[in-house]
Amino acid sequence: MGEFELIRRHFQRPGRNLPGQVALGIGDDCALLRPAPGHQLAVSTDMLVEGRHFFADVDPEALGHKALAVNLSDLAAMGARPLGFTLALALPRADDLWLAALARGLFALADAHACPLVGGDTTRGPLNLCITVFGEVMPDRALRRDAARAGDDLYVSGRTGEARLALELMLGTAWASGHAAPGALQRLRSRLERPTPRLALGQALAGVAHAALDLSDGLAGDLGHILRASGVGAEIALASLPLAPDLSALPEAQRIECLLNGGDDYELLFTAAATARGAVAAAAAASQTPVQRIGHITEGSRLRLLDAAGHAIGFQPASFDHFA
Amino acid sequence: MGEFELIRRHFQRPGRNLPGQVALGIGDDCALLRPAPGHQLAVSTDMLVEGRHFFADVDPEALGHKALAVNLSDLAAMGARPLGFTLALALPRADDLWLAALARGLFALADAHACPLVGGDTTRGPLNLCITVFGEVMPDRALRRDAARAGDDLYVSGRTGEARLALELMLGTAWASGHAAPGALQRLRSRLERPTPRLALGQALAGVAHAALDLSDGLAGDLGHILRASGVGAEIALASLPLAPDLSALPEAQRIECLLNGGDDYELLFTAAATARGAVAAAAAASQTPVQRIGHITEGSRLRLLDAAGHAIGFQPASFDHFA
Secondary structure, eight states, rough: OHHHHHHHHHHTTOOHHHTEEEEEEETTTSSSEOTTOOEEEEEEEEEOOOOOOTTTTHHHHHHHHHHHHHHHHHHHHHHEEEEEEEEEEEEOOOOOHHHHHHHHHHHHHHHHHHHHHHEEEEESOOEEEEEEEEEEEEGGOOOOGGGOOOOOEEEEEEEEHHHHHHHHHHTTTTTHHHHOTTTTHHHHHHHHSSSSOOOOHHHHTTTTTTTEEEEOOOOOHHHHHHHHHHHHHHEEEGGOOOOOOGTTTOHHHHHHHHHHHHHOOOOEEEOOOGGHHHHHHHHHHHHTTTTEEEEESSSSEEEEEEEETOOOOOOOOOOOOOOO | OOHHHHHHHOOOTOOOOOOEEEEOTTTSSSEEEOTTTTTTEEEEEEEETTTTTBOHHHHHHHHHHHHHHHHHHHHHHHHHEEEEEEEEEOOOOOOOOHHHHHHHHHHHHHHHOOOOEEEEEESSSSSSSEEEEEEEOOOOGGGGGGGGTEEEEOESSSSHHHHHHHHHHHHHHHHHHHSSSTTHHHHHHHHHHHHHOHHHHHHHHHTOOOOOEEEEEHHHHHHHHHHHTTOOEEEGGGSSOOOOGGGTTTTTHHHHHHHOOOOOOOOOEEEEOOGGGHHHHHHHHHHHHHHEEEEESSSOEEEEEOTSSSOOOOOOOOOOOOTT
């Protein structure tokens, strides 16, 4: 199977191009997108490498889902609506069943969010998936990292820490397997392998929230990006963090580690004025996405974690470094 | 050196964002681009893998140039103006000198075409560069592969075959080293390693030419893409193909192979109505790019290569397959 046949067989889907947003899809030198008048174009790219972002024996359907999900999550964090994506793929060999499963995972998520594949590249090489995603957003409604203000409420969608616990269970880490309830890995594995990009929530928050980002490297470390970009600090009340049932039996140190340094959560972390609580609740309801207020933005530059009595808890934010 | 430090040191260039086209650059979940009102967004992505697209000991500055050049060449082939690009990079190790040279090659070309780096991703892994490039073009002026019409003239910019001869000389192929003039490799190496994207020509041809593409896999094979997409055939007069001095001493079969199956030329191949000859000449002059009329588009679906007497020459178009 050659390059063109591989693309034709697995990635070309005539008639799925959504002509309102894609003027020209796969097969020319470039794809042509039509952002709506007055909108800016939001762009993000992520590269996934075997052994670094996924295991060699990963389910290819889950890999297809996740490769697109982590990119769509970046659009969600800007409040953008998806227009399309490109896929560049290096493959050690052309395995038809594997490619069909990858495409299935990819296109199920793409179709759910009206985000067609518009172009790409295929080559032989060590397994590597690079997706670039395109969306549109009104200029004054984009959710930027530098827009948090002292006094803002701080929110998180969904729950953090489950993907991290799933990873530790898969790695056989003693503290995880020693405390997790029976069946935890089966319940949590999809949180690691099939994250849900919070696109509906992100778009509902555009124009409502101030700053936002998506949680990929751990809540505390990722919050640090907002604090530095906005020149502010934050306080988080530990007891207010949504706690997944499977995390409740962990020792406190590991529970905090999962909640705040977990990674791979792909939830939205965002700030909004205290006067916008009703609007945030409405956005959460409209997008059918759970949202929890977990603290607030302060003057200064420090991140403080508070216990139930309001005392600071010693804690070291760690952000995952794909290069370390 | 961690991921963020690597990006800061080599790829962040505050103040180079060209605010007219980039509203938000590196450092947020997404970059935000501003296409001009009424324009469509042209998008292309290319992945370069060690051993497949470049040698392990490649000059990193040349690699930085080429990785962006092959993408800009796709914008040129649509008649689009560059807005920006993203770079996803997998690196086996963080080598400061190597990265500095890569960035130098990349940014020299980016600056020459007002195409800023707006975002990206960095991870450890087998060496892999994935660039996605964004440009803008008026909808009715884009140069599509399906727009060739029977009777159109067929043109090529510059000269083909020099990159292929350089590659064969580097590989030590007998027919190449046996016939090339002294110093040929020194003269031709830059044709392989530092291709020139024909952006000015592409933009000048937008609204003038019918179909266009950029030559990456060989003139004959790439022309086949236009013929199939447009449902037409073509005749090329061998004697009309621009012949580089270093190709003139090759045996005829190898000369034809370089000219028509060369690969890595990154010249524009395009068609235009016979009534547009003056406009094509004006576009070539305005962009200071040599352009040669080499044949014409016919009814049917065949590609015929004609000798000086107008007789068909037996010839097998071969298109380079990065997967074969």
